[in-house]
Amino acid sequence: MDGLSNGAMRYFGIETPWFTIYITQTTVTLFVTTLLLLTLGFIIGRNLKKRPGRFQVIVEKLVNMLYGLVEDTMGKHNMKFAPYIGTLFLSSIFCTVLGMTQVLRSATADLSVTLAWALVTTGMVWYSNIKNFGFRAWLKGFTEPIVVMTPMNIVSEIAQPISLAFRHFGNVAGGGVLTALIYTSLGALTNILFGWISGLLGSIPFLQIGIPAFLSIYFDLFSGFVQALVFSLLTMVYVGAANPPPAIEGESQE
Secondary structure, three states: OHHHHHOOOEEEEEEOOOOEEEEEHHHHHHHHHHHHHHHHHHHHHOOOOOOOOHHHHHHHHHHHHHHHHHHHHHOHHHHHHHHHHHHHHHHHHHHHHHHHHOOOOOHHHOHHHHHHHHHHHHHHHHHHHHHHHOHHHHHHHHHOOOHHHHHHHHHHHHHHHHHHHHHHHHHHHHHHHHHHHHHHHHHHHHHHHHOOOOOOHHHOOHHHOOHHHHHHHHHHHHHHHHHHHHHHHHHHHHHHHOOOOHHHHHHHHO
16 A cells, blocks of 8 residues: 555665666566566567467467457558557556566556656657658647647647556556555454454454455456556557558648
C-alpha cells in the first residue's frame, strides 16, 4: 500500500552535471522486462523450421493474429507498425504481471512509464502527419473547421497523450490499491471473527487465504491484459489515422 501511495522506491542515483538519474523499482522492472522479452525472442527465433513443431505453430498463430489485428485496424499499408504494437502490448503485459511477484513493482503503476509510451505514440502521430501532409497542412489542421476552434484543437492534441497515459496508469494503480485495501480489511475481519481463538488457530489469517489471490487474478492479469489491449488499440487508431492509404493521402493533399 505504501509503495503505491509513495511511488517507486529509489535505490540510488547517478549524478550528472545537470541532473540526477535515479534508479528506482520501476527502472529495475523495465530492465527485467527488456531482458525477458529479448530472451523470449531469442529462444523463439533461433530454431525456426519449415515444418514447425507445436510450439512454433502456436507462436506463428499469435504473430498472425497480431498482424491481422494491425491490418484490420490500421490498413495493410501500415503493417510496418506491427512490431511496435506487439512490443508495446507485451511490454505492458510483462510490466504488469511482474508486479504480482511481490519482488518487483508493477511498472505500469508508475505514471512516468505510461506517459513515456503515450508521448512516443504522440510523437509518431505528429511525425506521420507532417511527413504525409506537410508541416503547413499539419498546423492548418488546428484551425479546422473554423479558426475559433484553434484553442480547443490544441487542448485536444495535448490531452490525447495525457488521457492515454492516465487511463492505463489509473486502472493498474487503482487495482493495486483496491487489492491492498481489501487484503487489509480481510485481516481486520479475521481478527474480529477468529481473534477469540487461542493458540495457533487464532493467529491464522483465514480470510486472507485465497480471496486476495483470486482478486489479484482479476486486477493484475485480466485487467492488465485489457488495459494493454486498449492502449495498443488506441495507439493503432491514432497512428493509423495519421497514415491514410496512398489514394486517400493523395486526395487530401490535392
